[in-house]
Amino acid sequence: MKNIKPFGPTIGKTRISRSFIKKINSEFDFKTRNKKSDYSSKLASQIKNEIKLNSNFIKKNLAKEIIINAKKFLKNEKISKIKEIRILNVWVVRQFKGEYNPIHYHEGNLSGVGYLKLPKNMTKNKEVKNKKIRTNGTIDFINGQKNFLSKSIYNVTPKIGDMYIFPNYLMHTAYPFNVEGERRSFSFNLKIIFQK
Numbered sequence: 001m002k003n004i005k006p007f008g009p010t011i012g013k014t015r016i017s018r019s020f021i022k023k024i025n026s027e028f029d030f031k032t033r034n035k036k037s038d039y040s041s042k043l044a045s046q047i048k049n050e051i052k053l054n055s056n057f058i059k060k061n062l063a064k065e066i067i068i069n070a071k072k073f074l075k076n077e078k079i080s081k082i083k084e085i086r087i088l089n090v091w092v093v094r095q096f097k098g099e100y101n102p103i104h105y106h107e108g109n110l111s112g113v114g115y116l117k118l119p120k121n122m123t124k125n126k127e128v129k130n131k132k133i134r135t136n137g138t139i140d141f142i143n144g145q146k147n148f149l150s151k152s153i154y155n156v157t158p159k160i161g162d163m164y165i166f167p168n169y170l171m172h173t174a175y176p177f178n179v180e181g182e183r184r185s186f187s188f189n190l191k192i193i194f195q196k
Contacts, residue, residue, distance in 0.1 A: 001072035006154035008143050012073035012165040016065060016114050021161060023061045024186055025116050027053060028092040049094040053186075058090050066090075070110055070190055073165045081195040085110075088189040092116070093174075095137075095183040101174035103142060108189035111170075113139065114163035119181020123157060137177035141170055158185070 001014045031051045053062070067085050074082065088108050093101070105111075122137035133155075141154040141164075156164070166172075168189060177183065 001069055001076060003073065003076040004154075006141070006151055009167045009170045010073075010077055011141060011154065011170070012069070012076070014069050014072070014163050014165075015161050016069075016163045018161075020062065020065050021116055024053070024092065025184070027057055027061070028094070028116075028184070032094070050091055051094075052089060052091045055087075058087055062090060063087055066112070066188060066190070069163065070112075070165060073110070074192075082192060083195045084193040086191040086193065088191055090186060090188040092184065092186045095174065095176075095185070097178055097180060098176050100176040101172075103171050103173040105171050106168040106187075106189050108168045109192045110165055110190040111168045112163060112165045112188045112190070113172075113185055114187075115158040115160050115183075115185050117182050117184035118158060118160055119177065119179050119183060121179050122177045122181070122183060124179060135175045136179075137175060137183055139164075139172055139174050141166065141172045143170060158183070 001012050004011045004013055028051055031053075032049065066087060070085050071082070095101075118137070123134035125134060125136050134157075135155060137158070139156050139158065141156070142152060143154075144150070144152050146152045174183075174185075
């Protein structure tokens, strides 16, 4: 776990295991066959296919790795006296050409995003070729406004297996892309219970 402080709120970056990726991808592929599993109407995104994972699956397959990384992130920030970290929800986002996630924030205390599949040449822009900064398919973390010696946007190009943990209030957005293929990620929200 590496903590990054591009501005006020800290962002933690780590890698998830191949086993984690395989389990969550398999569950998502199984769940997408059932239209009742769709979670997109409850989320901010302009994306058709999002699935909420059930608590039994999370507890059995994902909880340990998510919570271990959340504890490392908090330890790096010198946050102690934690009684419990509860997973509020985990969902998978399947994004295709033209779809995007507008600027939003989450519930709980900590949130996270991890990357499971990415299209080839996702950041390539077919319409505009003379740009140095390529934001197609990337994620922006946004805090405050631009000031002298203070950035307000931290742009990340996703890589399969990367996971980011951040405070729930940190605004973020996922940009659309214009190549064929699937950008698959998962997100989660955590509640921290402190010792009295």
